Amino acid sequence: MDVQQIAEQVHQKTQVETTVRDVEKVMSGLARTSHFWEIVCASQKPFNVVAEIVEAMRSRGLVNIGEQGDIILTPEGEKFLSDNRIFAKKDYTCPTCEGRGIWREALSELAQKFDEVTVDRPEAILDYDQGYVTTRTVVSRIALIAERGDLEGKKLLVLGDDDLLSIAAGLSGLPEEVVVLEIDDRLVEYINKKARELGLPVKAEKYDFRDKLPEQYVGRFDTFNTDPPETLEALDVCMTRGLTGLRGEGCAGYFGLTRTESSLKKWNLFQQMLVNKFNVAITDIIHEFNHYVNWDYLLGSIRDDYAFVQVKPRLNWYRSSMYRIEVLSGFEKRENKPMPCELYIDEEALIYKPDNK
Amino acid sequence: MDVQQIAEQVHQKTQVETTVRDVEKVMSGLARTSHFWEIVCASQKPFNVVAEIVEAMRSRGLVNIGEQGDIILTPEGEKFLSDNRIFAKKDYTCPTCEGRGIWREALSELAQKFDEVTVDRPEAILDYDQGYVTTRTVVSRIALIAERGDLEGKKLLVLGDDDLLSIAAGLSGLPEEVVVLEIDDRLVEYINKKARELGLPVKAEKYDFRDKLPEQYVGRFDTFNTDPPETLEALDVCMTRGLTGLRGEGCAGYFGLTRTESSLKKWNLFQQMLVNKFNVAITDIIHEFNHYVNWDYLLGSIRDDYAFVQVKPRLNWYRSSMYRIEVLSGFEKRENKPMPCELYIDEEALIYKPDNK
Numbered sequence: 001m002d003v004q005q006i007a008e009q010v011h012q013k014t015q016v017e018t019t020v021r022d023v024e025k026v027m028s029g030l031a032r033t034s035h036f037w038e039i040v041c042a043s044q045k046p047f048n049v050v051a052e053i054v055e056a057m058r059s060r061g062l063v064n065i066g067e068q069g070d071i072i073l074t075p076e077g078e079k080f081l082s083d084n085r086i087f088a089k090k091d092y093t094c095p096t097c098e099g100r101g102i103w104r105e106a107l108s109e110l111a112q113k114f115d116e117v118t119v120d121r122p123e124a125i126l127d128y129d130q131g132y133v134t135t136r137t138v139v140s141r142i143a144l145i146a147e148r149g150d151l152e153g154k155k156l157l158v159l160g161d162d163d164l165l166s167i168a169a170g171l172s173g174l175p176e177e178v179v180v181l182e183i184d185d186r187l188v189e190y191i192n193k194k195a196r197e198l199g200l201p202v203k204a205e206k207y208d209f210r211d212k213l214p215e216q217y218v219g220r221f222d223t224f225n226t227d228p229p230e231t232l233e234a235l236d237v238c239m240t241r242g243l244t245g246l247r248g249e250g251c252a253g254y255f256g257l258t259r260t261e262s263s264l265k266k267w268n269l270f271q272q273m274l275v276n277k278f279n280v281a282i283t284d285i286i287h288e289f290n291h292y293v294n295w296d297y298l299l300g301s302i303r304d305d306y307a308f309v310q311v312k313p314r315l316n317w318y319r320s321s322m323y324r325i326e327v328l329s330g331f332e333k334r335e336n337k338p339m340p341c342e343l344y345i346d347e348e349a350l351i352y353k354p355d356n357k
Numbered sequence: 358m359d360v361q362q363i364a365e366q367v368h369q370k371t372q373v374e375t376t377v378r379d380v381e382k383v384m385s386g387l388a389r390t391s392h393f394w395e396i397v398c399a400s401q402k403p404f405n406v407v408a409e410i411v412e413a414m415r416s417r418g419l420v421n422i423g424e425q426g427d428i429i430l431t432p433e434g435e436k437f438l439s440d441n442r443i444f445a446k447k448d449y450t451c452p453t454c455e456g457r458g459i460w461r462e463a464l465s466e467l468a469q470k471f472d473e474v475t476v477d478r479p480e481a482i483l484d485y486d487q488g489y490v491t492t493r494t495v496v497s498r499i500a501l502i503a504e505r506g507d508l509e510g511k512k513l514l515v516l517g518d519d520d521l522l523s524i525a526a527g528l529s530g531l532p533e534e535v536v537v538l539e540i541d542d543r544l545v546e547y548i549n550k551k552a553r554e555l556g557l558p559v560k561a562e563k564y565d566f567r568d569k570l571p572e573q574y575v576g577r578f579d580t581f582n583t584d585p586p587e588t589l590e591a592l593d594v595c596m597t598r599g600l601t602g603l604r605g606e607g608c609a610g611y612f613g614l615t616r617t618e619s620s621l622k623k624w625n626l627f628q629q630m631l632v633n634k635f636n637v638a639i640t641d642i643i644h645e646f647n648h649y650v651n652w653d654y655l656l657g658s659i660r661d662d663y664a665f666v667q668v669k670p671r672l673n674w675y676r677s678s679m680y681r682i683e684v685l686s687g688f689e690k691r692e693n694k695p696m697p698c699e700l701y702i703d704e705e706a707l708i709y710k711p712d713n714k
Contacts, residue, residue: 093458096453100458271628272632275628283621321641
């Protein structure tokens with residue numbers, strides 16, 4: 001029995017490419033913590049891959065599952081790690097900025113205001129694969145966009161906004177205009193109501209991003225922000241909509257991409273799409289910039305065949321890397337047309353039960 | 358006269374694509390500071406582009422050049438910025454980690470040790486386009502590589518090491534083996550001497566990366582680190598050497614790329630090379646991770662036709678983004694053969710005098 005065997009078995013079971021180093025990283029996370037969601041977070045591997053690796057270790061007697069679903073290395077497990085020179089994951093994340101590289105104490109004021117204003121925000125629902133980021137994240141994102149020169153005096157397009165980034169942007173006083181296109185009526189209404197009450201230059205409209213971008217928004221914006229569902233098809237559609245909304249060269253797009261729902265193979269394919277087809281440059285990929293607040297529907301929506309998975313998360317484990325892309329000169333608009341696509345389901349996605357397939 | 362005109366004029370003069378937004382970003386930097394090197398740093402544009410934009414503004418009466426080479430907005434300049442809605446650059450860089458996202462107080466010890474050990478390091482020389490990073494940078498880089506699981510118990514290949522990363526890696530006690538391949542005899546000797554004195558698992562050999570990788574190093578390493586010269590040819594050669602040294606899938610490469618010597622057009626072409634030809638995923642691009650200590654030969658090596666350029670830098674202005682790439686499964690080794698190439702000179706590179714061309 002070796003690491004290579006486990007990698008192959010997990011690859012077969014999940015249909016997600018799984019390397020020896022992937023298995024090592026999950027084990028390295030497991031050497032650091034016994035909590036499933038923290039291992040997912042530490043190893044940055046697709047959810048099902050982590051689950052199957054833990055199960056493979058359990059079935060080989062390398063870990064035991066405690067009563068609370070804790071995953072505990074057995075003496076055999078400890079020996080296995082030591083024999084394979086696998087060490088506990090190190091953590092050097094900056095405590096001030098939570099690893100984002102962006103933070104100033106002055107931003108606390110905006111954070112507090114945002115919390116006060118959005119205290120009655122709509123809860124995340126499964127229908128649209130929702131889940132929103134922490135206040136710290138949303139304010140850091142505003143600061144990032146501002147620092148890169150993409151916010152002050154600019155027009156911002158927000159494609160999907162359960163994060164309420166538009167409200168944070170409005171409260172910052174920096175952008176000239178913010179337009180939110182959002183499928184969820186509750187959010188459209190909520191954002192418009194807040195914008196009205198607070199006199200923010202923000203408006204929201206109902207929009208399904210499989211439809212073409214409303215003509216009045218084509219080529220109007222300096223910056224777009226979105227958090228695409230992570231199938232390649234959905235990424236394609238999201239980038240097409242965002243880029244169609246931009247004025248042209250020098251404009252920028254911001255979005256998150258996870259390692260939890262997307263393997264690096266998918267990252268590579270997506271990056272090919274960005275640099276070849278869309279002809280943009282990727283200027284930033286900031287690891288774990290976006291931290292999501294745990295959402296209520298998680299445990300009901302995922303597999304229930306492994307006890308160690310069905311435990312309540314003890315941390316904001318779901319995170320994504322922040323991408324910034326910039327449009328180059330010679331940018332050609334893509335055709336603005338409806339694009340039907342599967343948004344949420346592929347082998348690597350989180351929302352996965354065997355009967356979903 | 359408008360921003361568009363300036364962009365076109367600068368494009369023509371430098372042969373580097375220059376967009377309206379590029380000009381805006383330089384002006385935005387200039388609204389924040391009067392020091393040329395700080396404007397280069399804030400605007401993250403190729404050196405010559407910044408110089409020509411400032412000159413274009415000077416010739417239009419938008420800035421005056423002070424006696425110390427300071428660049429000062431005239432009342433006309435102030436009005437021009439305000440009319441064009443160009444605002445002073447914002448800075449939200451985290452003060453604890455200097456924007457890297459990586460830092461723990463415990464690393465100070467390694468930093469101090471590194472400083473003590475390398476107090477007699479060789480100075481940077483022009484022959485090999487040298488320039489080394491700050492101690493804070495080198496220690497943060499070690500922490501980053503360790504955090505991503507690419508250092509502890511691993512074999513590290515360092516291609517070119519005027520930064521003395523190998524010594525910092527050795528001092529950390531984490532890697533199993535560090536091999537440095539370096540063209541500068543002074544550094545080869547220095548690193549080997551220190552490694553011997555301190556008992557570090559580090560060795561250095563003389564190597565010109567236009568030669569093929571020594572056979573004993575093909576497929577040997579888990580991780581490579583390099584700081585390529587920034588012509589596309591040199592990037593190609595550097596990545597080929599680094600990847601040829603790696604064992605395979607899941608292994609990682611780390612390197613810096615500037616915005617000062619490379620336009621985003623070049624970034625895009627380089628990214629195409631990475632994701633298409635080399636079939637890796639880019640997992641991180643960390644803005645201004647690497648800060649370089651100012652080197653003695655700077656002012657003697659660059660253009661002397663503009664007074665505002667020939668001023669001594671007041672900050673560590675030369676910075677680069679940190680890339681991490683990861684090898685995917687199905688990785689195919691490239692042929693290991695000599696690759697002659699132009700290393701240092703292109704339109705965007707810093708080392709540029711008209712008579713160099």
